[in-house]
Amino acid sequence: MRTGAQYLKSLADDRTILLDGARVGNVAQDSAFEGIARTFATMYDEAADPSNGMIYISPETGKEANKVFLIPRSLDDLVERRRAISTWAEISKGFVGRSPDHVGGFLAGFASSPETFDKDDRFFGKNVSRFYRKVVEENLFVTYVIIPPQIDRSVTAHGWSEELLQVGALKEQDGGMVVRGSQMLGTATAISDWLFVSCIKPLTPQDERYALSFVLPLDTQGLKVYCRRPYASSQPSHFDYPLSTRFDETDALIVFDDVFVPWENVFVYRDVDLVRRQFFETAAHVLGNTQAQIRLIAKMKFILGVARRITQVNGTDKIPSVQEKLGDLASLAAIVEGMVLASESTFEMDRNGVARPNPRFLYGFMGLQAELYPRAILLLRELAGGGVIQLPASYRDLTTDLTRADMERYLRSPNTSAEDRVKLFKLAWDIVGSEFAGRHLQYEMFYTGAPFVVKGYAFRNYGYDEALRSAEQFLSSYKLPAILSAK
């Protein structure tokens, strides 16, 4: 299985990563990406180590592979998959959202139903199966861009002032198609191996040229990755920003400057109906988002642990109203975990024999995530008080003769040294207040769609038969009072 060193080495290719008006050389060695690239390398090393239980024999390749890519066909498979995803999530405490298991889940869902991609005279199902086998065999890191750039949300791409602002088919060319335009928002794309490009937002029949689905290696000519401001490079140390420096995946606008895509890398071509069905008719959306929720379990537990620790250090943990806040946070963490376990244990077998986590419970929490994650962050903020601000500018105040004595005297707590206290509160600030923290709030609110879109998933996947039966049964149990006949 691929190791971390092999992954890091593979990043030194001809990819076009643009940052701050310049092209980045080797991303693995650039200060903006170095920390996160090392985090992904650690993930690869953990997966390759048999003692971590992440290896299985893939039925598709007959070889050892990473369980995060498994197509679940039983409850046991779902449990094994969850454990493997959790092992990876623990490395970043859930602060890395687009590790290879995320899009890996979507690709497993596509590959579980390749016939979905065979339509009319186009037989792209074989491309889907071949690419999935490649991902499994080579333990590849695929990221995705499946959202059009914002530009104008009052109409879809065909109604915009210029053609091909959203990525679309420019022309067919010998052996493939040429695409032009852009798509948002490639999280971790700069440090991945391949990019999956499609559109999950509903399109209209006039948007046919934008109804595509394809994959590209990152070093493809004409593929440009425009990264937002990085949060890792400007920080004084890991001690000061322990999350920003290691887990900033970076997000990027992707530009396709007349990029050639060979037919064998195409899954959907100019098909508005299929580009949507690929996500929801196959198990892709459910498997990809189950990964996201398993990751969130790790994050919620971690946030709860930091909150509890802060109250212990500040000596507030015995105060009943503080315990109530911790209880509030504990409820939120338990709900995420409970919903994942509920969706797993009440899985549904689809027509291809794929064990799909029950969408009622999966989307049940996701529908509220845009409210509940900010609430968790607000609770941690409230419990931390000004402790996250009453902090030295950097670790240097703790290590320099001029300032160390005052830091040690005034920044300690009972049974906690100044160093440990500062370390804890700097971590809390990286969860609630740093630029990295702000980006995470946005991430949890939007990563799978705007809140109104995600509530739509919850609406469509609840399964109302039982609920309606219950309401109707009750309503039919009583009637208008009998009118007393007048004598």
Ligand SMILES: Cc1cc2nc3c(=O)[nH]c(=O)nc-3n(C[C@H](O)[C@H](O)[C@H](O)COP(=O)(O)OP(=O)(O)OC[C@H]3O[C@@H](n4cnc5c(N)ncnc54)[C@H](O)[C@@H]3O)c2cc1C
């Ligand atoms: C940190 C981060 C990382 C991301 N990573 C990825 C990634 O790796 N890959 C990827 O493909 N995408 C990624 N995304 C993009 C994400 O999928 C989108 O942000 C999400 O789908 C919402 O789309 P939008 O941002 O265009 O919001 P919009 O659709 O423009 O909506 C913004 C707001 O406008 C209002 N609104 C708009 N339309 C309507 C409507 N019809 N009805 C009611 N209200 C409306 C709502 O208030 C909504 O919240 C990421 C986003 C973030 C924030």
